[in-house]
Amino acid sequence: MNGNKVMHRRNALLFSLISIFYIIQATTNIFIEGLASVFPPAFMFIIVGIILTLLIHKKVYPQITMYGMVSCMYIYFYFLLNDSPYLVNYLFMWLVLPLCAIYHVYQLVVVAGSLSSLLTVYAFFILHDEIFPNVGNEDFIYLIMFGVFTTVFLLIFIHKIREANAKLEELAYYDTLTGAANRLLLKKKFDSLKDSKVDSIALLFIDMNGFKQINDTYGHEVGDLLLKGVVSRLNGVRATDLLCRLGGDEFVILLSNKNNQMLASLTAEIQSALEKPLTINHQTIKASASIGSSYTTEVANADLDKIIKEADKAMYKEKGCDLELIES
Numbered sequence: 001m002n003g004n005k006v007m008h009r010r011n012a013l014l015f016s017l018i019s020i021f022y023i024i025q026a027t028t029n030i031f032i033e034g035l036a037s038v039f040p041p042a043f044m045f046i047i048v049g050i051i052l053t054l055l056i057h058k059k060v061y062p063q064i065t066m067y068g069m070v071s072c073m074y075i076y077f078y079f080l081l082n083d084s085p086y087l088v089n090y091l092f093m094w095l096v097l098p099l100c101a102i103y104h105v106y107q108l109v110v111v112a113g114s115l116s117s118l119l120t121v122y123a124f125f126i127l128h129d130e131i132f133p134n135v136g137n138e139d140f141i142y143l144i145m146f147g148v149f150t151t152v153f154l155l156i157f158i159h160k161i162r163e164a165n166a167k168l169e170e171l172a173y174y175d176t177l178t179g180a181a182n183r184l185l186l187k188k189k190f191d192s193l194k195d196s197k198v199d200s201i202a203l204l205f206i207d208m209n210g211f212k213q214i215n216d217t218y219g220h221e222v223g224d225l226l227l228k229g230v231v232s233r234l235n236g237v238r239a240t241d242l243l244c245r246l247g248g249d250e251f252v253i254l255l256s257n258k259n260n261q262m263l264a265s266l267t268a269e270i271q272s273a274l275e276k277p278l279t280i281n282h283q284t285i286k287a288s289a290s291i292g293s294s295y296t297t298e299v300a301n302a303d304l305d306k307i308i309k310e311a312d313k314a315m316y317k318e319k320g321c322d323l324e325l326i327e328s
Contacts, residue, residue: 004062008056008059010066011055011056011062011065011066012056014066014099015052015056015069019049052072055068066103067108067111070108070112073096074116077093077096077119078119081093081122081127081131085130085131096112096115096116097109097113098150100112101157104161105158106158109154109155109158113150113151116147120143120147124140124143172184173185178227178228178231178245180234180243180244181243181244181245183244186242186244186252186254186304189241189254190254190302190304193254193299194299194300197299198299199257199297199299200256200296200297200299201295201296201302202254202256202263202293202295203252203255203294203307204253204255204266204267205250205251205293205314205315206252206290206315207249207251207289208226208287208288209289209290210287211248211249214226214285221281222281225280225281226278226285227249229278229280230287230289233274234251234270234274237273240253241256252308252311263293267291271288271289275288290316290318290319291315291318292312292314292317293314294307294308294314
């Protein structure tokens with residue numbers, strides 16, 4: 001799932017939580033104090049809520065929507081504290097800060113922490129008698145420290161979550177031996193290219209020639225090191241969208257916005273890169289590969305399995321180059 005989709009989902013979640021809070025708060029006030037308790041800015045927030053609903057529904061401008069919702073929450077609490085300067089409303093204001101952490105965005109947490117502290121300064125010195133009647137001025141520093149510690153804690157929490165997610169993503173999307181992408185990431189990237197409406201999608205299917213002979217002659221450890229060397233060489237080839245290891249000695253390279261002439265040029269570049277000798281455990285191995293390609297401009301109807309099969313078939317037509325072993 002790409003960043004925009006994740007942010008859209010979190011925007012929808014936060015907006016739902018805000019709406020529930022606002023409805024409960026407004027309904028409770030109306031029930032206890034009557035319609036007069038609904039202060040005039042409430043109608044402005046209803047209009048803003050409609051705009052945010054449209055942005056979330058249309059899935060546009062996710063970052064603007066995110067900052068817009070957070071800003072509206074602090075503006076809302078500013079008006080609420082002025083209209084109903086109660087300690088409970090001040091405490092609810094601090095809930096905005098941890099809610100912002102659902103985005104895992106450092107900048108947003110810093111902004112929210114700063115705005116919470118700013119409202120704390122305003123509430124303490126302007127609305128002190130109503131909200132903090134029994135709190136001395138010397139205790140103001142503790143309120144600010146609370147905001148700073150909460151912000152720092154959330155930043156550390158987000159950092160740890162990001163680290164954990166990165167490790168999980170590495171386990172889920174990458175081949176443990178070579179570090180190349182696996183089938184799951186290939187599928188994800190392929191779907192992403194389709195959604196981005198590229199002009200064309202192409203795939204190169206790469207099969208090492210004589211890889212079994214390498215394993216039989218020098219052992220699987222050398223074979224594994226050869227695969228790592230191959231991935232390193234392939235990663236050095238530019239203009240590729242994704243390198244994936246399908247399994248064994250088979251790799252595919254996913255590309256976009258390429259034509260047949262570009263694919264032929266890229267194939268020659270890969271062949272040249274792979275034919276350079278590799279030195280592994282004091283053995284010089286000169287490898288080669290058979291490469292087949294598949295290409296389509298009908299991106300909307302493209303099917304990954306079909307493209308892989310077509311490229312695999314084309315690769316077998318090119319098969320025939322033997323792996324040359326040179327022992328140093």
